[in-house]
Amino acid sequence: MSVTAAQGFRAAGVAAGLKSSGDPDVAVVVNDGPSTAAAAVYTSNRCKANPVLWSQEAIKGGRASAVALNSGGANCYTGAEGFQTTHATAELVAERLGVGAIDVQVCSTGLIGLVNDRDDLLGGVARAIDGLADDGGAAAARAIMTTDSVPKQAQATRDGFTVGGMAKGAGMLAPALATMLVVITTDADVDSATADAALREACRTTFNRLDSDGCQSTNDTVLLMASGASGVTPDAEAFTAALHEVCHSLALQLLADAEGADHEIAIEVVHAASEDDAVEVGRSVARSNLFKAAIFGKDPNWGRILASVGTTQAAFDPADLDVALNDVWVCRASGPAESADGVDLEPRQVSVTIDLKSGDASATIWTNDLTHAYVHENSAYSS
Amino acid sequence: MSVTAAQGFRAAGVAAGLKSSGDPDVAVVVNDGPSTAAAAVYTSNRCKANPVLWSQEAIKGGRASAVALNSGGANCYTGAEGFQTTHATAELVAERLGVGAIDVQVCSTGLIGLVNDRDDLLGGVARAIDGLADDGGAAAARAIMTTDSVPKQAQATRDGFTVGGMAKGAGMLAPALATMLVVITTDADVDSATADAALREACRTTFNRLDSDGCQSTNDTVLLMASGASGVTPDAEAFTAALHEVCHSLALQLLADAEGADHEIAIEVVHAASEDDAVEVGRSVARSNLFKAAIFGKDPNWGRILASVGTTQAAFDPADLDVALNDVWVCRASGPAESADGVDLEPRQVSVTIDLKSGDASATIWTNDLTHAYVHENSAYSS
Numbered sequence: 001m002s003v004t005a006a007q008g009f010r011a012a013g014v015a016a017g018l019k020s021s022g023d024p025d026v027a028v029v030v031n032d033g034p035s036t037a038a039a040a041v042y043t044s045n046r047c048k049a050n051p052v053l054w055s056q057e058a059i060k061g062g063r064a065s066a067v068a069l070n071s072g073g074a075n076c077y078t079g080a081e082g083f084q085t086t087h088a089t090a091e092l093v094a095e096r097l098g099v100g101a102i103d104v105q106v107c108s109t110g111l112i113g114l115v116n117d118r119d120d121l122l123g124g125v126a127r128a129i130d131g132l133a134d135d136g137g138a139a140a141a142r143a144i145m146t147t148d149s150v151p152k153q154a155q156a157t158r159d160g161f162t163v164g165g166m167a168k169g170a171g172m173l174a175p176a177l178a179t180m181l182v183v184i185t186t187d188a189d190v191d192s193a194t195a196d197a198a199l200r201e202a203c204r205t206t207f208n209r210l211d212s213d214g215c216q217s218t219n220d221t222v223l224l225m226a227s228g229a230s231g232v233t234p235d236a237e238a239f240t241a242a243l244h245e246v247c248h249s250l251a252l253q254l255l256a257d258a259e260g261a262d263h264e265i266a267i268e269v270v271h272a273a274s275e276d277d278a279v280e281v282g283r284s285v286a287r288s289n290l291f292k293a294a295i296f297g298k299d300p301n302w303g304r305i306l307a308s309v310g311t312t313q314a315a316f317d318p319a320d321l322d323v324a325l326n327d328v329w330v331c332r333a334s335g336p337a338e339s340a341d342g343v344d345l346e347p348r349q350v351s352v353t354i355d356l357k358s359g360d361a362s363a364t365i366w367t368n369d370l371t372h373a374y375v376h377e378n379s380a381y382s383s
Numbered sequence: 384m385s386v387t388a389a390q391g392f393r394a395a396g397v398a399a400g401l402k403s404s405g406d407p408d409v410a411v412v413v414n415d416g417p418s419t420a421a422a423a424v425y426t427s428n429r430c431k432a433n434p435v436l437w438s439q440e441a442i443k444g445g446r447a448s449a450v451a452l453n454s455g456g457a458n459c460y461t462g463a464e465g466f467q468t469t470h471a472t473a474e475l476v477a478e479r480l481g482v483g484a485i486d487v488q489v490c491s492t493g494l495i496g497l498v499n500d501r502d503d504l505l506g507g508v509a510r511a512i513d514g515l516a517d518d519g520g521a522a523a524a525r526a527i528m529t530t531d532s533v534p535k536q537a538q539a540t541r542d543g544f545t546v547g548g549m550a551k552g553a554g555m556l557a558p559a560l561a562t563m564l565v566v567i568t569t570d571a572d573v574d575s576a577t578a579d580a581a582l583r584e585a586c587r588t589t590f591n592r593l594d595s596d597g598c599q600s601t602n603d604t605v606l607l608m609a610s611g612a613s614g615v616t617p618d619a620e621a622f623t624a625a626l627h628e629v630c631h632s633l634a635l636q637l638l639a640d641a642e643g644a645d646h647e648i649a650i651e652v653v654h655a656a657s658e659d660d661a662v663e664v665g666r667s668v669a670r671s672n673l674f675k676a677a678i679f680g681k682d683p684n685w686g687r688i689l690a691s692v693g694t695t696q697a698a699f700d701p702a703d704l705d706v707a708l709n710d711v712w713v714c715r716a717s718g719p720a721e722s723a724d725g726v727d728l729e730p731r732q733v734s735v736t737i738d739l740k741s742g743d744a745s746a747t748i749w750t751n752d753l754t755h756a757y758v759h760e761n762s763a764y765s766s
Contacts, residue, residue, distance in 0.1 A: 045690060045694055046693040046695075047693025047701045047717075048693070048701065076686065077689055077719070078719065079717070079718030079719070082718075111684075111686060113689075113713075113714070113719050216694050218686075289757075289761070293758050294761065294762060296758065296762045297762025299762060299763070301494075302496060303494060303496045306601070307428060307430060307599065310429040310431070311428055318430045318431065330496075333462070335461060335465075336462070336496050370672075370758055370761075372755050375676050375679065375753055375754060375755050378673050378676035378680075378753075379676045379677060379680025379681075379682060
């Protein structure tokens with residue numbers, strides 16, 4: 001149930017002094033092979049952090065022997081000095097492992113614009129490498145937490161191979177990607193092209209459908225490293241399915257731990273003309289502060305759902321929309337139907353179903369409610 | 384300073400019982416001419432309320448003799464019965480004034496999906512017509528309030544003609560339009576084509592640049608009625624300028640009274656390649672919950688501004704952005720510059736300046752912070 005669940009991986013997490021709390025803040029995950037095939041997806045934000053600028057170039061060869069991650073500072077918009085810090089991190093890991101710097105991925109998370117002390121960071125990376133262990137996955141998962149209240153880990157075991165992963169992310173959760181650092185490991189023997197295709201497909205319907213607060217990070221990274229240590233080469237479909245299982249589990253763990261959230265909301269759009277339409281409609285609702293505040297208040301205010309649907313370009317007839325809240329069809333044919341009094345919004349899980357009556361496609365977007373705790377956490381984060 | 388400031392207009396506001404509080408909830412504004420030239424813009428939301436469905440057809444002739452407005456219910460997604468209520472309202476006003484129903488605009492605001500009692504509404508409209516007065520503008524402005532804490536009125540007087548207006552709106556403030564009902568009157572003698580062009584231009588840089596919470600309403604209407612009673616036909620530029628002054632004043636009044644807001648934030652984007660780019664960038668920042676929560680917390684967290692800028696398609700170099708908060712340039716060339724400690728976020732007015740260094744265009748978007756009070760008001764609105 002971690003990044004060291006699959007054969008061929010070691011990990012560690014240490015406290016390097018980047019967090020003023022003294023909590024662990026540096027993690028290293030190493031792939032001991034025999035294969036070092038890898039794939040990754042990064043934030044589509046154009047304002048990318050230094051570790052993303054480095055890693056997206058480094059991954060082009062389809063290989064990664066290790067990843068060094070730090071919390072306590074995003075190393076984003078920290079200028080040339082920040083990029084040099086990322087580069088020095090990769091160089092240090094490479095030197096200690098006897099690989100090329102180009103084989104080392106780097107991830108950072110925390111406050112944008114904050115310049116971390118380079119010596120503190122490098123000291124932590126060195127100690128993490130010294131402490132690498134076959135069972136170090138849990139410590140690594142803990143070291144990458146920021147406002148996360150719990151570490152996030154997942155595992156899928158199939159006949160002959162294993163996929164394991166860890167994730168951090170609790171705010172700025174929006175596509176593409178949701179704001180997160182994710183490291184996934186597998187002992188399946190897959191080449192980098194297979195890994196890349198499988199990773200993109202798995203992310204498409206998991207992390208990329210998570211939209212907690214509409215805000216997109218500068219540091220998002222989902223890295224997959226494949227050691228081949230199992231000696232098993234699964235077919236692409238089976239491998240993608242296992243990878244999807246891990247991504248789905250991690251995505252829902254991120255959703256459940258989103259900053260200040262009281263509810264986890266699944267917005268399912270059905271009978272859309274296309275999957276893109278379904279995603280657009282779901283996302284528009286997921287980004288409505290009014291809708292999200294209503295759910296926090298346990299108020300089945302379905303008009304706010306329709307108002308959001310109406311802002312999209314999806315195919316539908318505005319006069320013929322059906323909407324259900326927790327399976328109570330409060331709106332049929334764009335008019336009031338079953339009484340909303342029957343909608344119980346006490347439970348943490350909420351479902352919204354929107355029937356566009358325009359085709360056979362569907363999609364689910366996951367979001368959270370907008371709460372006092374969200375405002376509190378995010379008005380005080382850097383202070 | 385009201386919709387009855389210009390010659391040729393009468394108005395009234397009454398309590399019809401639509402609001403459970405017993406506060407005034409029905410207003411009527413009548414244009415006694417001699418001209419009935421009119422223009423209007425409506426929400427671009429595809430899920431439009433019944434009064435919008437009616438009014439957007441009725442305005443096609445470029446004339447309006449009156450507008451009937453109610454708060455206490457949006458008459459949106461209320462089915463055929465709701466449309467009949469709108470139609471009956473227009474018919475009643477028309478009959479009492481001796482005009483055609485097609486010359487009557489209708490506006491509603493309040494909860495979506497709520498079916499108002501038609502008799503209550505029509506009774507209120509009839510009493511409002513009985514009470515029409517040359518100085519009824521203030522009462523009308525009060526009757527259209529929902530969560531507004533104060534009525535909003537404005538006036539621009541020029542040599543020979545006057546423009547007056549009223550507005551309501553305190554939540555769901557986003558383009559295009561911001562969520563609002565606005566009625567503007569003038570005694571200038573302008574034809575409907577001139578009125579239409581001037582109204583669109585004035586709205587473009589005022590109401591359409593207000594983005595309080597990213598949510599777009601189903602009921603937005605900005606109606607301009609021109610009586611010609613002054614006998615003066617200003618040139619188009621002078622008329623547009625006066626109209627812009629009234630729209631600008633009302634827009635800032637809406638901003639100042641936005642639900643639960645602690646700060647009014649002006650986001651100015653300069654040196655953009657195009658005005659569209661500047662608007663896109665400003666709007667992306669205005670919609671960042673993380674940025675807005677930080678301002679509520681008086682936290683000069685400029686990284687959240689850059690993270691939002693990076694989500695746009697505007698022309699800029701991600702490695703060369705400058706950002707100022709209240710004129711302190713906290714970020715230069717995409718790195719830390721002046722200390723953010725010098726940014727005083729105690730005052731209600733906050734300015735953000737983003738220099739894209741890519742051209743000569745600029746635009747300002749206005750928004751509010753994200754506060755506990757916003758969450759509270761919007762989690763309890765329909766209960």
